[in-house]
Amino acid sequence: MPPLEFVGIAGGQIELRRIPGPRPDAPVIVFLHEALGSVSHWRDFPAQLCARTASAGVVYSRFGHGQSSPLATGIPRPMDFCLVEARQVLPALLSSLGIVRPYLVSHSDGASIALLAAADIPLAGITAMAPHLHIEDRTVHGIQQAARHRDFFVGALAKHHRQPDRVFDAWHQTSLSPAFRYWNLEPEMSKIGCPTLLIQGIRDEYGSLAHVARTQAAINRAHPEVPVRRLDMASVAHVPWREARDAVITAIGEHLQTILPGKTHPQRRDAERPPTA
Numbered sequence: 001m002p003p004l005e006f007v008g009i010a011g012g013q014i015e016l017r018r019i020p021g022p023r024p025d026a027p028v029i030v031f032l033h034e035a036l037g038s039v040s041h042w043r044d045f046p047a048q049l050c051a052r053t054a055s056a057g058v059v060y061s062r063f064g065h066g067q068s069s070p071l072a073t074g075i076p077r078p079m080d081f082c083l084v085e086a087r088q089v090l091p092a093l094l095s096s097l098g099i100v101r102p103y104l105v106s107h108s109d110g111a112s113i114a115l116l117a118a119a120d121i122p123l124a125g126i127t128a129m130a131p132h133l134h135i136e137d138r139t140v141h142g143i144q145q146a147a148r149h150r151d152f153f154v155g156a157l158a159k160h161h162r163q164p165d166r167v168f169d170a171w172h173q174t175s176l177s178p179a180f181r182y183w184n185l186e187p188e189m190s191k192i193g194c195p196t197l198l199i200q201g202i203r204d205e206y207g208s209l210a211h212v213a214r215t216q217a218a219i220n221r222a223h224p225e226v227p228v229r230r231l232d233m234a235s236v237a238h239v240p241w242r243e244a245r246d247a248v249i250t251a252i253g254e255h256l257q258t259i260l261p262g263k264t265h266p267q268r269r270d271a272e273r274p275p276t277a
Contacts, residue, residue, distance in 0.1 A: 001047065004039065004067070009092045012069030014060050015039055019047055021056030025261050027103040027124035029057040030094070032110030034239075035171040036153070038066030038160045045241050049105065053253050058097065063089070064170060067162055075166065076174040079183055082109065086116035094121075103259070105252060107241060108132065108206070112185060115215065119191035125259045127197040127252050129240045130204055133211045134184045140176060142205040147172050189218035195227045197255040199248060201236030229255055
């Protein structure tokens with residue numbers, strides 16, 4: 001695996017790993033992890049996807065995750081934490097690395113962040129696996145079940161994070177806080193103007209098909225020229241990239257092929273502005 005690096009942005013240090021790729025016309029793939037994730041949590045999935053698509057990649061840990069700097073906010077986290085990540089931290093990281101119009105591959109909370117980013121900054125496209133637009137009863141039940149085994153989760157997370165207890169508590173307490181029952185990203189989905197692949201496990205214990213269905217419908221209504229593909233996976237729960245790796249890599253590879261030079265699609269006019277630091 002390529003060595004870990006640390007990049008200073010927004011007053012802190014971000015842990016990341018760069019994966020070289022031989023195809024210069026392919027967009028850089030940037031990986032956005034789940035609520036309990038990090039660079040190491042992805043295992044070798046990013047390297048395999050980059051190898052299969054001949055693309056370069058960047059895998060990074062958000063603040064508070066992996067070996068990145070601790071969270072600057074308390075727990076529970078503020079309701080706009082996904083928005084801040086999508087429209088402040090991620091653009092600052094891309095600018096620092098000199099990455100223009102990347103392709104985002106994302107999961108769970110990372111997928112929610114990717115969708116918000118796609119509504120605001122120029123991207124080649126995105127894959128969003130198991131995104132959350134709002135908190136469902138299923139979400140609450142799944143997190144409550146996990147909270148009963150907090151010690152087990154914290155122990156398992158210790159090999160991926162410098163502060164595994166805070167990672168778990170940030171996920172658990174934030175998602176179950178009363179304010180988050182009113183959290184809703186759906187109004188932002190109509191602003192997405194880049195090619196989008198939505199992947200959802202039907203057996204997902206934290207979210208239903210409503211999230212990908214409503215995202216697809218919102219983009220189709222607002223931007224019928226923008227290609228939106230959807231893959232509902234019958235035998236898959238919350239982690240498609242781990243549970244059905246080959247199928248997911250194939251689907252992302254096929255989607256990437258449609259956005260390579262010579263196969264581009266119209267995008268919103270205001271999507272041409274560069275990322276801001």
